Amino acid sequence: MRIDELDTPAVIIDLDMLEANIVRLQTYLDEHHIANRPHIKTHKIPAIAHKQLQAGAIGVTCQKLGEAEVMAQAGVGDIFLPYNIIGASKLERLMELARTTHLSVTADSPQVVRGLSSASQQAGLTLDVLVECDTGGQRCGVQSPASAADLARLIASAPNLRFGGLMTYPSDPRFDDFVRATRDLLAGDDLRVERVSGGGTPRVWQAHQTRELTEYRAGEYVYGNRRQVQVGSMRVEDCAMQVICTVVSRPTAERGILDGGSKTLTSDPFPDGGHGLILEYPEANIYALSEEHGHVDFAKSAHRPEIGERVTVIPNHCCTVTNLFDEVYGVREGEVEVVWPIEARGLVR
């Protein structure tokens, strides 16, 4: 089947671009002796995780337990889950997971550490726990090297836990100072900072400037999107995820309506506005989204589309588009080569 025969809206993945993106990052991280641990939140597809592993990734990163379960089920043998796992039900699932795969997690509070330790004791296994650090990202994470060292000591002394290292998101050279200060504080405790895990696609090509990093978690590099093009980490020609839409209305000379809206492209914003880049009409502006309509201003386009014409949209944010669809079409030179179910879609628990 050719792309033109797919009903719209449909998400296609250009396989040549996908494979080139995987090789490009692996080559760069290899050069700099940083382990590659790609984040599968972007694609949620085991087959793509396996492509990343075959290219040289040491394991994968998952953001939610449900994603990790899908990856383990599909034979991924090394999973990092940098998330505070809380509550009996999730801890039980976590232990089940730890039995089938090499698993590591994070914690940023004594409460989380105690839960992990208690569950690991009950399961009779040892869990690697890294300390999540807030190095400017202002999300989760301990606020200072002193707190990181305290939590590292708590992990190391907690039954059935092992202190695994330090993690942050996103990472930049500020992490170096944080890591070094924490390491100094732990010097007397015989606690080594084994893994130093950074992440984020926007600054992925500057990863080597954060000297202490031992591994990197990037997600979006595999698909690309309009945001990455805007910050300069990827080119439009690297954007493997494309959303094929049909122009369903041309109510005025300048307005066109696509059959994809916020339930197709997501409302994830873009700094300069707009909800996606239309490859065939780069001057056009998707200025608003209804749930099932994309509102496009073609005023700046010399040529304008007819009703029924198909267009190719690079979305603002690939990871959330992934979470809306049940499958993507892997294409090469216009032909659909594979249909991948998005197996970990919607697994927010």
Next chain:
Amino acid sequence: MRIDELDTPAVIIDLDMLEANIVRLQTYLDEHHIANRPHIKTHKIPAIAHKQLQAGAIGVTCQKLGEAEVMAQAGVGDIFLPYNIIGASKLERLMELARTTHLSVTADSPQVVRGLSSASQQAGLTLDVLVECDTGGQRCGVQSPASAADLARLIASAPNLRFGGLMTYPSDPRFDDFVRATRDLLAGDDLRVERVSGGGTPRVWQAHQTRELTEYRAGEYVYGNRRQVQVGSMRVEDCAMQVICTVVSRPTAERGILDGGSKTLTSDPFPDGGHGLILEYPEANIYALSEEHGHVDFAKSAHRPEIGERVTVIPNHCCTVTNLFDEVYGVREGEVEVVWPIEARGLVR
């Protein structure tokens, strides 16, 4: 099972509120002799559609063909699909649907009318087609009563189509002038404007002020959300859809992190900012979302949550939250009474 036992994040629907919302709208529209044709995009669940029909709705509205197929399959006998259906594959599915349910659609261009006529001829059936009008919503729709009348005549003269009336979104009293002018233009053609279909929850309680309306399409009224509360169409106490989240981190005295982010609450914006209302902490501000983290500022809350505490979030926009989850939990007085699969989730084609 009690709500407290559900793993988070989870979407619950308060059944008492849901049923009250259904009755409230039906009573209001009955009083004003306006037919009720609720929009199922909000819930995408056949069981809720049947509750709406049992309360007195004459049929349902769907935004995409896939949604309509699910509703027809579940025994909904009257479906309005106010969307330009284009292309051989969709037209074929539309005809299949028209064989099993009473179906009506819209068009806003001769191209769409020609496609519908040709497919209906081939299928050997007659399709009701309403003209979509742009009465200020600036989405799809013909731009003037003259264009509406022209398209109505084209529909009426096209083989196997029947002119079904006029439709707009959202509707307000401007629609009256549009309808009257179009009716005047069609007076000599022996073409009656049978149905006049308006919609939108924000102005639903003013529907009677648009005197020409014969039917109303409201979606969000059934669940409610923060946006409807803000515009005054619903109260917080009517918001049947609630997202239960857990506080997974308290990195600073003022910051808290929830286990739901844009893949749980969507990025759909709110005029005054923020990504949801936390019922237990109404002064708190969900000021940012990562994909799987909600970033909350508790600075204005006198009491602040512990790690592991569960909170109840009224999302900005219920319709797009529906599209992220595979199921919702129908609850009454804290007990889970029913688990509804969101059968039409993700059906954007």
